[in-house]
Amino acid sequence: MRMPKSLKTYMCLMLILTFIAAELILSWNISHAQSKSAQNSQPDLIGVVKNISGSKITIYIANLSSQNDGRGFGRGRIELTSNTQTITVSSKTSIVTRVFQNGQVTEKKLSTKDLKTNNILYIWYADSKKKTISKILVQGTYDPYQTPETIGVIKKAESSRITITVATIERPQPRQNMSNNQPQQRPAGQPPQGGFGRGMMNLKLSSQTKTVAISKSTEIVTRRFQNGQMVEKKLTVKDLKSNNIVYIWFSDSKKTTPKRVMVMGTYSKK
Incomplete structure (x- = not known):
């Protein structure tokens, strides 16, 4: 039995369309898989x-x-x-x-x-x-001032230099329950030791002191919240006080002249 010419043409057309659809679906699947792979891989x-x-x-x-x-x-x-x-x-x-x-x-x-x-x-x-x-x-x-080169607490501030006690930041140990099985609590409004760091970090002072020169090009700043955002405020050497916590970035490899000093609050032993 002979197949009508019109039916044969129709079947050929359907085969071609099916082939094209299969190719498109396969291409999309490969592209989608590659996209997912890139999204989830290192x-x-x-x-x-x-x-x-x-x-x-x-x-x-x-x-x-x-x-x-x-x-x-x-x-x-x-x-x-x-x-x-x-x-x-x-x-x-x-x-x-x-x-x-x-x-x-x-x-x-x-x-x-x-x-x-x-x-x-x-x-x-x-x-x-x-x-x-x-x-x-x-x-x-990227924040180029994300990680300070030196952390310290000001011991003495002069017109052209500051002397700091070198410090490090350490994570606090998990709080231990007291004898009455109640967790230790900090009075409301009292900052953690060191007075900064969202309550997540503690400042540990070393026995090492360091004197660094403050030049005219040294940028001195602090950060504060303003209108719901963190903004920087410029300071001068005269604004620096004893017990100020400072983050320092240097302009020289010998680390004697800071290019940036950021005041991070006031250190308290209590």
Whole structure:
């Protein structure tokens, strides 16, 4: 029995459409799987934007100082290195950031024009040779003053120098129950030892003292809440007092001249 020509044409057309649909679904599944894989895997490279020129981005290579406790990557502290690398973004590179929307974390698409100096980038490559970038995730902005080089409590403040007692920050031990099985409590409004750090850190003084020179270029600041936001207020040497807790960043390798001093409250032994 001969098949009508019109039916044969119809069947051929259906086979072609089925094949095209299968190809599209397979491509989408592969793309979706790669996207999910990139989203849930560790980045191939972490960097902080140094400068941007068209499709080329020069970054300072960075590391995470510590990984998290199973909540996904990106919760460690960024440690910047002096090594730089230039990466090239193509039209196939997905640039995104993550935002909270309707109670969920969603990805928002960006372009190279949205990238700024000091943006933290998590980078995935599409190939094992690490030449083609498949995805860049913008993870906020790097704070160059995130970790102080020296922490101290001012012992003496003079017009051109300060003498500090070198200190370290340590995590407090878990509170022990008292004999009556009631937890130890701190009077309302009384800060933890050291007087700062959201109640999560304790300041431990050492026996070492250090004198550093304050130059005209030394930036002296403190931080305070204003209109619901943390803002910096500039200070002068005259504003520095004994027992001020200071975070210090230096401008020289010998660590004798600070480029930045941040006052973090007042130390109290009580």
